[in-house]
Amino acid sequence: MKLINIEKSFGGRKTIDNFSLEIKKGDIICLTGASGIGKTTLLNIIMGFVKPDSGEMIDIPEKISCVFQEDRLIYGLSAMDNIRFVTGNNISEEEMISYFNMLNLTKKQAYQKAEKLSGGEKRRVALLRALLYPSELLLLDEAFKGLDDDNKKAAIDLTLKKAHTIIAVTHEKDEIALLSGRELSLESTIK
Incomplete structure (x- = not known):
């Protein structure tokens, strides 16, 4: 590019x-x-x-995923449904929950409505949505802002595992x- x-x-x-x-x-x-x-x-x-x-x-x-400065989650949908909105049903529930766990998010949080999540939880769900979309390029606009050190490290570790070009x-x-x-x-x- x-x-x-x-x-x-x-x-x-x-x-x-x-x-x-x-x-x-x-x-x-x-x-x-x-x-x-x-x-x-x-x-x-x-x-x-x-x-x-x-x-x-x-x-x-052609396929670019992005984490914006604002989380841009769809309120009214659960955290998991926000991700399924871009991935469809291509990822099993068990695998999806394992990704949530990698970002220190629980199964309960995966099924929680997006608007009920804390700021840091929303940030991690937005990142997970971008990472699980099959893209060739990942754009991150202050994607880790507001995360504590442990959650930031977990988020960056998963980003490096899932994304190729950033x-x-x-x-x-x-x-x-x-x-x-x-x-x-x-x-x-x-x-």
């Missing part, structure tokens, strides 16, 4: 300026930089939610270390 000379402005303010990046299968890229510098905009461009003003994107995978937006040095990713600071590449 290649991004070549990507530019994007909002209201006359250039957010992304002449940004290029090549990502190979298996790469883990950790995007860092100050708030408002364009990290989320870059992910939105990759997903096709935002069109760049100029530049070229080559070999963007672009992660983070402000946390410990997440970069746990992901063993290549850090790319947007401070010098995006105005």
Whole structure:
């Protein structure tokens, strides 16, 4: 996958300026930089939610999964049904519960309505939903924010087992270390 000379402005303010990046299968890229510098905009461009003003994107995978800054769970559905919404019935209940357990979530929490879960529980369900969707690229936008150390480690361990190519937006040095990713600071590449 290649991004070549990507530019994007909002209201006359250039957010992304002449940004290029090549990502190979298996790469883990950790995007860092100050708030408002364009990290989320870059992910939105990759997903096709935002069109760049100029530049070229080559070999963007068809199947992309994402964990947004907001959990975007469907209230009224259980945690498990939120995951089945994207996976269908391709994963047995027993296997699904084992994935919940890997993220320190119980069988009871798997069947709980999404709106009844705590913030950290919602975060882990959103991550699990993205990990179990059969994608070629996983985008993480502060996906581990708000998790305590044990749950963060469990979440990152499962992410590394399930995802092959990852672009992660983070402000946390410990997440970069746990992901063993290549850090790319947007401070010098995006105005």
